[in-house]
Amino acid sequence: xxxxxxxxxxxxxxxxxxxxxxxxxxxxxxxxxxxxxxxxxxxxxxxxxxxxxxxxxxxxxxxxxxxxxxxxxxxxxxxxxxxxxxxxxxxxxxxxxxxxxxxxxxxxxxxxxxxxxxxxxxxxxxxxxxxxxxxxxxxxxxxxxxxxx
Ligand code: DAT
Ligand code: MG
Numbered sequence: 370x371x372x373x374x375x376x377x378x379x380x381x382x383x384x385x386x387x388x389x390x391x392x393x394x395x396x397x398x399x400x401x402x403x404x405x406x407x408x409x410x411x412x413x414x415x416x417x418x419x420x421x422x423x424x425x426x427x428x429x430x431x432x433x434x435x436x437x438x439x440x441x442x443x444x445x446x447x448x449x450x451x452x453x454x455x456x457x458x459x460x461x462x463x464x465x466x467x468x469x470x471x472x473x474x475x476x477x478x479x480x481x482x483x484x485x486x487x488x489x490x491x492x493x494x495x496x497x498x499x500x501x502x503x504x505x506x507x508x509x510x511x512x513x514x515x516x517x518x
Contacts (some may be wrong), residue, residue, distance in 0.1 A: 371449040372402060372505070374495040375457075376484035379437035381474075382406075387440050390397055390483055393456055394444055398516040402444035403496075403505040409435050417499055429479060441499045445507070447517065450492055453485045 377390050395401070409417070414431040421427045444453055458469025462481055465472035471481045486492035496505070 370445060371489070371492070372445050372446060372496060373450045373453050373486045373492045374441050374484075374499060375442045375444055375453060376434075376487075377440040377442075378434060378480075378482055378484060379439060380433075380480045381482040382440060384474070384482075386482060389474075391440075391442070393470060394453060395451060397456055399444040399446045399449055399453060400508075400510060400513070401442055402445040402507060403500045404440070405442075405504075406438050406440050407499075408438050410507055411435055412466050413498060417495065420492050426479065433479060434484075443496055443500060443505050444499060450488060454487065457483050 375394065377387055381387060382391055391401070395477040411431060414434045415422070417434070418427060418430055421430065428489050446452065455466075456470060458465025458471035458473075460471075460481065461478045462475035465475075467473070470483050473479050
């Protein structure tokens with residue numbers, strides 16, 4: 370069982386894609402362990418994108434993620450990190466697989482609707498930035514027994 374951090378970025382919220390994005394992850398079988406609407410501060414955004422500090426797109430990316438409310442969630446499931454990345458699609462929407470969120474709803478790398486952790490260490494670090502431990506809930510859904518042998 371894995372946990373990953375997903376953010377529906379300001380473009381996803383402004384384009385009213387919150388329900389659609391959550392629907393895709395839920396339909397795949399990932400379980401919502403934490404969920405909130407929030408406005409990301411500059412300080413939090415800089416911590417979140419710390420690995421990209423110094424790159425040409427750092428400032429624009431920080432400005433964008435802080436430009437409006439976002440929906441932050443923790444998704445849980447077997448291989449949740451890789452599965453969520455696959456459902457999101459590649460970073461650049463024009464290179465993302467058809468049927469993925471980024472391909473189906475975007476065109477530009479800087480407006481790619483959704484963030485997802487890229488590995489186990491990143492997921493643990495990012496989840497700690499956005500959620501207190503008691504805000505993440507482990508539970509079983511009635512249908513979970515139908516998702517795994
Ligand atoms: P991902 O979001 O797929 O993990 P990343 O971690 O390499 O991709 O980059 C983080 C975000 O920064 C990405 O979602 C959009 C923005 N970004 C990345 N590369 C960019 C570029 N070349 N120009 C503009 N924005 C970029
Ligand atoms: Mg990344």
